[in-house]
Amino acid sequence: MDNSSDQLFTTLIDSLLQLREGALKLEEDFSSSLAKIPESQRQCGRNLVHYLSVRQHDIRELQYQLHALGLSSLGRMEAYVLPTIDAVLTALYRLADRTPPKIDLQNSYEGFQAGRAHLDQNTNVLFGEPGSSRQQRIMVTIPSEGARQYGLIFELLQAGMDVMRINCSKDDHKTWAQMIEHLRRAEKETGRRCKVQMDLAGPNPRTGPLESKPGVLHWRPRLNDVGKIRSRAKVWISSRDTGHQNADEVLPVPPDAMGNIQQGDKLLVTDTRGRKQTLTVISVEDGGCWAEGEDEAFVEPNAPFCVLRSDEQVFQGNIAQTFARQTDHEFNVRVGDLIVLTDGDIPGHPARKDANGNMTEPASIGCNLPEIYQDVRPGDRFFYDDGELQAVVREASAEKVVIEVTQTRKDAVKIRSDKGINFPDTHFNLPALTQKDRADLDFIVANADLLAYSFVRHVRDVEDLIDELNARGADSLGVILKIETQQAFQNLPELLLAALQHPPIGVMVARGDMGVEIGFNRMSEVQEExxxxSEAAHVPVVWATQVLESLAKKGLPTRAEVTDAAMSGRAECVMLNKGEHIVETVQFLSDVLERMQHHQHKKLATLRKLSVSNIYSNS
Structure with a gap:
């Protein structure tokens, strides 16, 4: 062996020994934290600490040199850090024809097997055994309709759903119980098992209510396949707020109009397009009358109408506003506009202007968590609805915040109620567990298999949840940490070590809020980390947010979504959101994941036989 080769081996061996020594030293430093983890999961914590130690260094040059020798470049060491280092050290000592030092080099094969087995076992405990040859589980968010439509949940389970997700920021205990009852019934009928995950609402800042305005009344006939009328639109006309569940629409009229309407009369009303629409009165009852129409119509309150009898006008008036349906007064904002964020109970409104069009008061919108204002500072960034609108804080006080719109995805962005808002630069002092969350925990503990912890940021958040679960005797309830803020990502190692004290646990990559918080340009990088x-801690991961969203909502995926779905197989579970085509989306995703698992496991490309490799020379 020449001197240059001998020097190279010396350098590589020394570098690996330093990495090994550093990993064991950090394990010793964290010994008190690791001791709190149950013995069954303690090796998971140790391996995480070893991985963190290695990643405190830039080892790219070391990797290139190992790769050039045909050795492992340490690029797949996440689940088995010390076994990987020791396997490479053993190979280097043999290549250099040297005697290994008197250290306890681990049996690399057993170490590799143990690391992978830990992750597989934790995945099975958390999500259940795989119900098919597909290894990745599929989680589906159930819409409110799932409480009324047993068939939807049955079809989802049959299509391949492994985890049913219930969002606790929507609906109520009665609705959730009905969803779960439908699932248990479907399990018996299909023979498939499915876990129930319930996501705590958490301190989720959202826009408050808007000022209301009378809604536009709308009715239309039902048509057959060739566009002919199958049944006329049914409209209930009344001067009282009686409503009628069988009506396509309720048309409010003044009290004196009802005394002038008889069966057979025709009511002509001017719609929003200036056209006169005809309704024929077919019966008069106590409290109102029934009328039918053959044309689609959009009618605003206060629209003019008249009543004709044998082509003679017997009454003229305007549609009443007394009990007309109210809708949110949504409004548009543009770059440069100011918006005042206020208490969530104060209805938001568009900018007020005088008769000359000059602004007298900027637009306003409430926030359901006004207590966050005390942590906001001028210069902090603000995002609305997953980044549809970006703004910067100009003024801030404990009562209100004034922001200036700096960027929008379109020329104008419509402001609506109950939309998510983010302050990515602001460190809030709110606890992750809200009073609503604590009230929901009793139901979750009694009915769910998994609890997803929203907006967790600090170790104390994890400790608070563990205390609440222990107080309810929920030792075996699975906990999913939703990583959706910059603080949560920065504190992820500490969060994992704290959560490992209450196995089984998982991690959800909540890419919606995280993309806004961290920036879309860093989203892929952070997702990888x-x-x-998580793999270093042998913790299963849920890949979430906008997976095959176009397919679920519109029936056709984008090419980028299909690629994203294929890459999602690197996680142990993939989450789909609700949509009109969600059953077909589950089937599509299941097929993609099953195909991709033959090509890739985590970061490891697995080389099955390729059909396209069968080529033959013509010579």
Missing amino acids: ILWL
Whole structure:
């Protein structure tokens, strides 16, 4: 062996020994934290600490040199850090024809097997055994209709749903119980098992209510396949707020109009397009009358109408506003506009202007968590609805915040109620567990298999939840940490070590809020790091947000979504959101995941036989 080769081996061996020594030293430093983890999961914590130690260094040059020798470049060490280092050290000592030092080099094969087995076992405990040859589980968010439509949940389970997700920021205990009852019934009928995950609402800042305005009344006939009328639109006309569940629409009229309407009369009303629409009165009852129409119509309150009898006008008036349906007064904002954020109970409104069009008061909108204002500072960034609108804080006080719109995805962005808002630069002092969450925990503990912890940011958040679960005797309830803020990502190692004290646990990559919080340009990088850290802790991951969203909502995926779905197989579970075509989306995703698992496991490309490799020379 020449001197240059001998020097190279010396350098590589020394570098690996330093990495090994550093990993064991950090394990010793964290010994008190690791001791709190149950013995069954303690090796998971140790391996995470070893991985963190290695990643405190830039080892790219070391990787290139190892790769050039045909050795492992340490690029797949996440689940088995010391076994990987020791396997490479053993190979280097043999290549250099040297005697290994008197250290306890681990049996690399057993170490590799143990690391992978830990992750597989934790995945099975958390999500259940795979119900098919597909290894990745599929989680589906159930819409409110799932409480009324047993068939939807049955079809989802049959299509391949492994985890049913219930969002606790929507609906109520009665609705959730009905969803779960439908699932248990479907399990018996299909023979498939499915876990129930319930997501705590958490301190989720959202826009408050808007000022209301009378809604536009709308009715239309039902048509057959060739566009002919199958049944006329049924409209209930009344001067009293009686309503009628069988009506396509309720038309409010003044009290004196009802005394002038008889069966057979025709009511002509001017719609929003200036056209006169005809309704024929077919019966008069106590409290109102029934009328039918053959044309689609949009009618605003206060629209003019008249009553004709044998082509003679017997009454003229305007549609009443007394009990007309109210809708939110949504409004548009543009770059440069100011918006005042106020208490969530104060209805928001568009900018007020005088007769000359000059603004007298900027637009306003409430926030359901006004207590966050005390942490906001001028210069902090603000995002609305997953980044549809970006703004910067100009003024801030404990009562209100004034922001200036700096960027919009379109020329104008419509402001609506109950939309998510983010302050990515602001560190809030709110606890992750809200009073609503604590009230929901009793139901969750009694009915769910998994609890997803929203907006967790600090170790104390994890400790608070564990205390609440222990107080309810929920030792075996699975906990999913939703990583959706910049603080949560920065604190992920500490969060994992704290959560490992209450197994089983998982991590959700909540890419919606995270993309806004961290920036879309860093989203892929951060997503990778979450996958690495979770695998190092042998913790299963849920890949979430906008997976095959176009397919679920419109029936056709984009090419980018299909690629994203294929890459999602690197996680142990993939989450789909609700949509009109969600059953077909589950089937599509199941097929993609099953195909991709033959090509890739985590970051490892697995080389099955390729059909396209069968080529033959013509010579």
